[in-house]
Amino acid sequence: GNSVTQMEGPVTLSEEAFLTINCTYTATGYPSLFWYVQYPGEGLQLLLKATKADDKGSNKGFEATYRKETTSFHLEKGSVQVSDSAVYFCALSLPSGGYNKLIFGAGTRLAVHP
């Protein structure tokens, strides 16, 4: 079936460290891929997306590249800030009965310390 696997958290980093959160997917067909972020007490916000192989999504210093050969969409940021502390969800979107359905990974909590 279709699924998304993320690295388990929590990920704990010092400010200005380099961040990688791994995400791999299994899908029948050609999904669109997303990263969503959830800050404490809030809903999910779209962080970035990529709709086809080799596309790179980027936003707020975060980026992820759609790698079809490794079925991956790893999230990276060169220098994290305390304000980046949140839960990050990788997701894929595939047609289902004529409509697209969003399937989420389990989420990875990031904690950034000063």
Place this chain on the structure above:
Amino acid sequence: DTAVSQTPKYLVTQMGNDKSIKCEQNLGHDTMYWYKQDSKKFLKIMFSYNNKELIINETVPNRFSPKSPDKAHLNLHINSLELGDSAVYFCASSQDAAQPQHFGDGTRLSIL
């Protein structure tokens, strides 16, 4: 000017009761969704409506009944609440079913 708003934000009630959660979006989107997020943060879709019509209905107990009076509203009614229903429920909307989704802030449901 909240885009997707849910009420209430917190809901504490006893087992066996019936409760409703309301969701409204002012984005002019055609598609709306309900998700359940469990205590481990795992997020799973429950329902999706497009222009007031049900398009996705995952394996959800029939105690859960979504209602869409118009395309800007998707309410969730839950009968005979059980302990396992305790979770955070998120409403979301998108321009159509292929576009990124915009989420509300969630409703934390606690069953005593």
